[in-house]
Amino acid sequence: MTTPLQYHQGGKIGVRATKKISTRKQLALAYTPGVAEACMAIQADPRKAFDYTMKANSVAIVTDSTRVLGLGRLRPEAALPVMEGKAALFKLFGDVDAFPLCPGTQDKEEFIKFAKLASPGFGAINLEDIESPKVLEIEKRLEKELDIPVFHDDQHGTAVVATAALLNALRVTGRKPEDTAVVISGAGAAGIGIANLLLRHDPFKDIVVCDTKGILEPRGANPWKDAIAKRTNKRRRRGTLADAMRGADVLIGVSAPGIVTRRMVESMAARPIILAMANPIPEIMPADARAAGAAVVGTGRSDFPNQINNSLAFPGILRGTLDCMARRINTKMLDAAAEAIAACVPRPTAKRIVPDMFDPKTPAKVASAVARAAMQAGVARKGIKDLKRYEKTVAKRIREARK
Amino acid sequence: MTTPLQYHQGGKIGVRATKKISTRKQLALAYTPGVAEACMAIQADPRKAFDYTMKANSVAIVTDSTRVLGLGRLRPEAALPVMEGKAALFKLFGDVDAFPLCPGTQDKEEFIKFAKLASPGFGAINLEDIESPKVLEIEKRLEKELDIPVFHDDQHGTAVVATAALLNALRVTGRKPEDTAVVISGAGAAGIGIANLLLRHDPFKDIVVCDTKGILEPRGANPWKDAIAKRTNKRRRRGTLADAMRGADVLIGVSAPGIVTRRMVESMAARPIILAMANPIPEIMPADARAAGAAVVGTGRSDFPNQINNSLAFPGILRGTLDCMARRINTKMLDAAAEAIAACVPRPTAKRIVPDMFDPKTPAKVASAVARAAMQAGVARKGIKDLKRYEKTVAKRIREARK
Numbered sequence A, B: 001m002t003t004p005l006q007y008h009q010g011g012k013i014g015v016r017a018t019k020k021i022s023t024r025k026q027l028a029l030a031y032t033p034g035v036a037e038a039c040m041a042i043q044a045d046p047r048k049a050f051d052y053t054m055k056a057n058s059v060a061i062v063t064d065s066t067r068v069l070g071l072g073r074l075r076p077e078a079a080l081p082v083m084e085g086k087a088a089l090f091k092l093f094g095d096v097d098a099f100p101l102c103p104g105t106q107d108k109e110e111f112i113k114f115a116k117l118a119s120p121g122f123g124a125i126n127l128e129d130i131e132s133p134k135v136l137e138i139e140k141r142l143e144k145e146l147d148i149p150v151f152h153d154d155q156h157g158t159a160v161v162a163t164a165a166l167l168n169a170l171r172v173t174g175r176k177p178e179d180t181a182v183v184i185s186g187a188g189a190a191g192i193g194i195a196n197l198l199l200r201h202d203p204f205k206d207i208v209v210c211d212t213k214g215i216l217e218p219r220g221a222n223p224w225k226d227a228i229a230k231r232t233n234k235r236r237r238r239g240t241l242a243d244a245m246r247g248a249d250v251l252i253g254v255s256a257p258g259i260v261t262r263r264m265v266e267s268m269a270a271r272p273i274i275l276a277m278a279n280p281i282p283e284i285m286p287a288d289a290r291a292a293g294a295a296v297v298g299t300g301r302s303d304f305p306n307q308i309n310n311s312l313a314f315p316g317i318l319r320g321t322l323d324c325m326a327r328r329i330n331t332k333m334l335d336a337a338a339e340a341i342a343a344c345v346p347r348p349t350a351k352r353i354v355p356d357m358f359d360p361k362t363p364a365k366v367a368s369a370v371a372r373a374a375m376q377a378g379v380a381r382k383g384i385k386d387l388k389r390y391e392k393t394v395a396k397r398i399r400e401a402r403k
Helices: A004-008 A024-030 A035-044 A046-052 A076-094 A108-121 A134-145 A153-173 A189-200 A223-231 A241-245 A262-266 A286-291 A314-323 A331-343 A361-377 A387-401 B004-008 B024-030 B035-044 B046-052 B076-094 B108-121 B134-145 B153-172 B189-200 B223-231 B241-245 B262-266 B286-291 B314-323 B331-343 B361-377 B387-402
Strands: A013-017 A058-062 A097-101 A124-127 A150-152 A181-185 A206-211 A250-253 A273-276 A296-299 B013-017 B058-062 B097-101 B124-127 B150-152 B181-185 B206-211 B250-253 B273-276 B296-299
Touching: A004 B024, A004 B035, A013 A076, A013 B076, A013 B097, A024 B004, A024 B076, A035 A046, A035 B004, A035 B076, A046 B076, A058 A076, A058 A108, A076 A097, A076 A314, A076 A361, A076 A387, A076 B013, A076 B024, A076 B035, A076 B046, A076 B108, A097 B013, A097 B108, A108 A124, A108 A134, A108 B076, A108 B097, A108 B108, A124 A134, A124 A153, A124 A314, A134 A150, A134 A153, A134 A189, A150 A153, A150 A314, A153 A189, A153 A250, A153 A273, A153 A296, A153 A314, A153 A331, A181 A189, A181 A241, A189 A206, A189 A223, A189 A331, A206 A223, A206 A241, A241 A262, A262 A286, A273 A286, A286 A296, A314 A331, A314 A361, A314 A387, A331 A361, A361 A387, B013 B076, B035 B046, B058 B076, B058 B108, B076 B097, B076 B314, B076 B361, B076 B387, B108 B134, B124 B134, B124 B153, B124 B314, B134 B150, B134 B153, B134 B189, B150 B153, B150 B314, B153 B189, B153 B250, B153 B273, B153 B296, B153 B314, B153 B331, B181 B189, B181 B241, B189 B206, B189 B223, B189 B331, B206 B223, B206 B241, B241 B262, B262 B286, B273 B286, B286 B296, B314 B331, B314 B361, B314 B387, B331 B361, B361 B387
Parallel strands: A058 A097, A058 A124, A124 A150, A181 A206, A181 A250, A250 A273, A273 A296, B058 B097, B058 B124, B124 B150, B181 B206, B181 B250, B250 B273, B273 B296
Antiparallel strands: A013 B013
């Protein structure tokens, strides 16, 4: 059997030459003198970089190594295995050429500067494993100061897969969003991202977010939490996570292992939905949640049904974003991605609320939905006429990338 | 026929996943939770990054876009086609995973900071197309401040191929280094690199370097030129390039198109050697040089015999450097590379002083010679026991990379 360390031996990605250079003529095209024509075309019009370089298909995965998995602050080299894994997933699930950059700084301004300097060579930035709330400011700054999309998977990707899982879980339990009371445990980037996406996904009306201190209130501690506190908790409740969960229909956990008890689940509305996504140990184990009456349970783990994994979302989202040359990734695009993932399971059941992540049709449908939303929102710089055909092309590309 | 712009469509490199992720089990190894073991191993000992990430085989190609080909200062995006071409050559001629970084700055300190921040993810840095003398200071600073080798192809690679060509040209014309008067036209990074390498390659004794103002003298204008001026021109001559060439055996040009006349070649010693490497138009065209009596002529061009091209050198040099985990690339390693390239042509003739750059055995021999020199000089962190076998493995890797 392969041990994890054996699997990672030599790393998980490499570079590939996509054009032949096996004759002097090809060398003269690829390098001097032929390459000068591509350089001059781009010098005259920088948008041509999307035609004559890898930019149109490339994503920088950038981390400051402050929140790597659940391991916390690491050296940049120690974050690299995760970033390479992400790059491999981008390739195999989206045919996106993603490359890891682990700048040796944990200083916010230095990190922003670095990402900005690196950006000309890439079609998008993917922020990864940066501690919150720092990452929220980094994202906002980069989004404002760069002309390429900035994606933050821990926030946006998690929000998309959680929303997709929730939509299907609602169908399984016969609920409508407008009558559903949702509690989110965790007010880091993931929790804030989920709240933001649900608030935009009409019409969730009853959302309460909790952090370690209990139900979020505008306490002036952190502008991101305050903004969410003001837009959620309509009934102005106060108290602990246990208080928030009493009578609620849904718990979405992006917080800490084991913090939800059977009793807390028992206090919820009948047949509640539990999406306990803390990794690797969920907020409550599926068997306990079911024993306490939960009708649908999802986790982030591969060894239980309903694995709510970001790999369902980010490859397709970036695929679609790059293909329509979107200027940014907005909430409508994320929402479209969530709907597309949910729709991949036509008849959801308690044991199947999310699609098979290894099916290339899933990222293809996500890409197509994201591109459509980008075009409708007017953020696409390039139109895709036949989206059905596009979807098939993407699935084919992904199959090729896996060979 | 493919036009240059068509050839560059979509860029020339991509990312490749080197491990399979087609089952949940593999996903759990590649990403969370399996990847945590690799992270923690590297956190405990950063040298393990050479085992469990792509670092051991990866090179960052970094440019500030101030001297791209002969095109001068360009936008970072416009430099990208050259950097991608270089990355493709690294792959196809050395099986090295090189990735282009074109930071959007032409400020020296910002550039140094960027390269330092990027370095943890890479096994070596390749500086590319940066104006001189700025690049010489950047190289010196990075070499001092980083723990991975810094290679500067415009300087070191050019010096290696020029020296290799010169060694064989001397054999063709029956000269010995110690009796040979060499003139170098050009005192940028390439000219300084060549002078430095020839000075170390025993025993060239008579070297004169010229810049646009003529024979180099310590004028206090530029510390790099002054240092070279002090170590060359033993007879303390003064005057123009034409004055320097009078009676000399060899002209190595890394300067400007057409600045050498027939008459200047005629003024040299009998049967002189002309390596006119200005690109794409050499200092003197081969037909003119031969008509003026030159016995051996080389240029940088593919449409004349004796193409003195850096692709003969840099892929093998970095291959060997990475494989023995050298701490730096020193002059002995460069000298060994030059000797190895020259030795690839057992019986040099006037029309063949350099080997076929498409033969995978060339970079394999260079890699082996560089690794041997690194081990002898004590800069290798990893030993290679059987260098003959290693050479064969490298040639095989390169053949595989071209498939």
